[in-house]
Amino acid sequence: MSSDYTYDEQGQFFPFFILTLTGLVTLPLTYNLLRPSKELENTAPRIKSDFKPQHADLIDGQKRKRLRKERRIKRIVTVIVGYLVMAWMVYLIIVTARTVQKVYDPYEVLGVSRSADEKAIARHYKRLSLIYHPDKIRPDPAKNETIETLNDRFVELTKAYKALTDEEIRNNYLQYGHPDGKQSFSIGIALPQFIVMEGNGKYVLLVYGVLLGVLLPYIVGKWWYGSQRYTKERVLVASAGNIFREYKDDITDGGIIGALSSGEEFKEMLKGVQAESGLAKLEKRVLADDSFLSAKDRETLKQLDSSSRRKALALLWAYLGRIDLGDASLDAEKYEAAPVALSLTEAFSAISLAFGNLRPILGAFQTSQNLIQAVAPGSSPLLQLPNFTDAVVKSVEGEHAKEHFTVQRFMKIPEDQRRSLTVGAGLLSEKQYTDAVAVARQLPVLDISRAFFKVMGEKFITPSSLVQLVVKARFIPPGCTNVPAVSELDLEDIDPDEDDLDALMGRKPAKNRTSKLANGKKVESKIETIQPPLAHAPYLARDHSPRWHIFLADTKQGKMAVPPFTFTTFDKPLFDEAGKPTFNVQTLKMQFQAPPQVGDFTFALHMLCDSYLGLDHRMEITLHIDDPAKAADVAEEDDISEPDEDSIAGQMHALKTGQPPKKKTRRDSDDSSESDTDGDAAETSDTNTETDVED
Incomplete structure (x- = not known):
């Protein structure tokens, strides 16, 4: 049986080939675009407020611009084109005529039943001969018949008749499935013949060369280079290098803003003439406002040589100072620069954490707060509230206030006095005051109720053990x-x-468990995943979900002791269905290794929210490390019986204390019945040494 390779001359199978290749690209891209986003900013609720800042249209425009970038327009276009090509291929498959080779059946060709005998077949063939013999029939032009087609039809009838009556031809049919004997094996290739026709070979080679030698390496290289350009904080590697060179152990808040301006992202934002456009006007407006820029920050701005960096720094100061630049394009660039700087802040935080110096770490988190709220470093936290200006802040704090008011302190002022300080000529209207107070009552202030150290399953903390810092806090x-x-x-x-x-390994919260209350009732404590509202940041051209960072610091050395743990969700609802605070106690845990020495170690516990000013919490906390031998001695006196030496608990006890557990001695029932005094003594010898358990 010979093999014959044929090409899809009429393009009958080529659409299947194109449909398959297009689907392999289009369907995965569709899933990538349509799958639900897991980003916090897309799932969190919002703080209710009708406040619209100045240039709200420009801020909304920058938000839409960022969303267009995040939606990946190129991928959307690719998916649309892919589905158009697939639809066209399906259409071609449906409407294109396809010839399908059927199994040869002589009974079907003659039109006789399979039960017919040889005489019946012969009689039927003679009747057909009288009708279809070339000498008896004439071509019908209406049916597009020719002498050749009539001859071919009669030949087929004759072959079918002989396949059923002639012994040799019948054997060919039975053995090979065709009266002519063994047939050639044809393999169809789903490529139009014009591709491989003589003279087109060089063009085919050119196409393959472009696809495999140019386009494919370009796509792969671009993807690889693009992935390597960014750090895990999604910041350009070059920007991280620039910020690293700007880092100093004693860097101030203004210095951090200056370091952020060295990001390469600003060069991409301010390309070409944009770096110089409006720079003189921008600097004049920024330097004219002497309310928040220090002399050092002014000098830093003036000494920069790079136009793009100089403009980026001026735009950041204009944003933080809420300066109206009087130019729509400059104001738009001002709001575009803030989200870029916020992303760069994460790179600065990572660098600060690597060095471990407390001042830059705190400065990084505070800079994040300033950028999200559009408040200059050192300014009053009251500027976070809607409609608040420097004049309103001065009225509330007084002319010669030594420190700024936090929102919490402002809200503690009696209602009548608070209203008289903020409502009036040159201050706020009644509606503006109501809006500001409404937002203040929704700020997620996390107040620490208790913080302590523990080792899971143990009553003592020994050197180098795995310690948990447990923080119990409420949103008030x-x-x-x-x-x-x-x-x-x-x-x-x-x-x-x-x-x-999973809970033991710290991968997720503990499962729902039943807790026993003091009155004897049992309730099931449910573990949920609750996300706080998005940060109320009307000047920031992007949504941001608040994050709380908890870390331990050694204030004497000015160093970080335990790196920050970040919390974005909580296990209990913050508000009820009516929107009122639940005051539920939230549990936050972070795990680290205890110091290798015995003694008391005092740390400063810092809890900072990256989205709001004045919501930070700092407290002193002491970690007590016990001597392992002393802990083992106290454990022996515990009222809980020791495990058997041959049990798993006994082996664990031996590993922790370095001493095998004592073997238990059993008392015979006769001995115990002989002396009730011994039994009473045994019952009163064990005492409960756990004094920190409260009912």
Whole structure:
């Protein structure tokens, strides 16, 4: 049986080939575009406010511009084109005539039943001969018949008749499936013949050369180079290098803003003539406002040589100072620069954490707060509230205030006095005051109720053990009254069940468990994933979900002791269905290794929110490390019986203390019945040494 390779001369199978290739690209891209986004900014609720800042249209325009970039227009266009090509190929498949080679059936050719005998077949063939013999029939032009087609038809009838009556031809049919004997094997290639026709070879080679030698390496190289250009904070590697060179151990808030302006992202934003356009006017406006720029920051701006960096720094100061530049294009660039700087702040934070110096770390988080709220470093946190200006702040704080008011302190002022300080000529109207107070009452102020150290499953903390810092905190928005007292049960931390491996390993919160209350009732504590509202940042041209960072610092050395742990979601609802605070106690945990020495170690616990000013919390906390031998001695006196030496618990006890557990001695029932005094002594010898458990 010979093989014959044929090409799809009429393009009958080529659409299948194109449809398959296009689907392999289009369908994965479609999934990538349509899958639900897991970013926090797309799932969080919002703080209710009708406040519209100045240039709200420009800010909304910059938000839409960022969304267009994030939606990846090129991918959307590719998907649309892919589906158009696939639809066209499906159409071609449907409308294109396809010839399908059928199994040869002589009965079907003659039109006789399979049960017919040889005489019946012969009689039927003679009748057909009288009709279709070339000498008996004439071509019908209406049916596009010719002498050749009539001859071919009669030949087919004759072959079918002989296949059923002639012994040799019948054997060919039975053995090979065709009266002519063995047939050639044809393999169809889904390529139009014109591609491989003589003279077109060089063009085919050219196409393959462009696809495989130019386009494919370009796409792969561009993807690889693009992925290598960015750090894990999604900042250009070159920008991280520039910020690293700007880093100093004693860098100030203004110095951090200057370091951020060295990002390469600003060069891409201010390309060509944009770097020089309006620079003189911008600098004049920024330097004319002496309310927030220090002499050092002014000098830094003046000494920069790069036009793009100089303009970027001026735009950042204009944004932080909320300066109206009097030019729509400059104001638009001002709002475009802030989200870029916020991303660069993450790179500066990573660099600061690597060095471990406390001042730059705190400065990085505070700079994030300033950028999100559009408040200059050192300015009043009250400027976060809608409609608040420097004049209103001065009226509230007084002319010669030594320190700024936080929003919490402002909301603690009696209502009548607070209203008289903010409402009036040159200050706020009644509606503006109401809007400001409404936003203040929704700010997520996380107040620490208790913080302590523990080792899971143990009563003592020994050197180099794996310690958990447990922070119990509640969201208490400013201005809340009748805040309920914290339940002692909520301040306790119950270890997860032994079979809850994910919780034991710290991969997720513990499963729902049943807790016993003081009155004897049992309730099931549900573990949820609650996300706080998006940051109220009307001047920032992007949405941002608040993040809380908790870390330990050694204030004496000015160093970070334990790196920050970041929290974005919580395990209990912040507000009820009516929108009122629940005052639920949230549990935040971070795990680290204890110092290798015995003693007391005092740390400064910092809890900072990256989205709001004045919501930070700092407290002193002491970690007590016990001597392992002393801890083992106390454990032996515990009222909990020691494990057997041959049990798993006994082996674990031996590994922790370095001493095998004592073997238990069993008392015979006769001995115990002989002396009730011994039994009473045994019952009263064990004492409960755990004094920190509260009912």
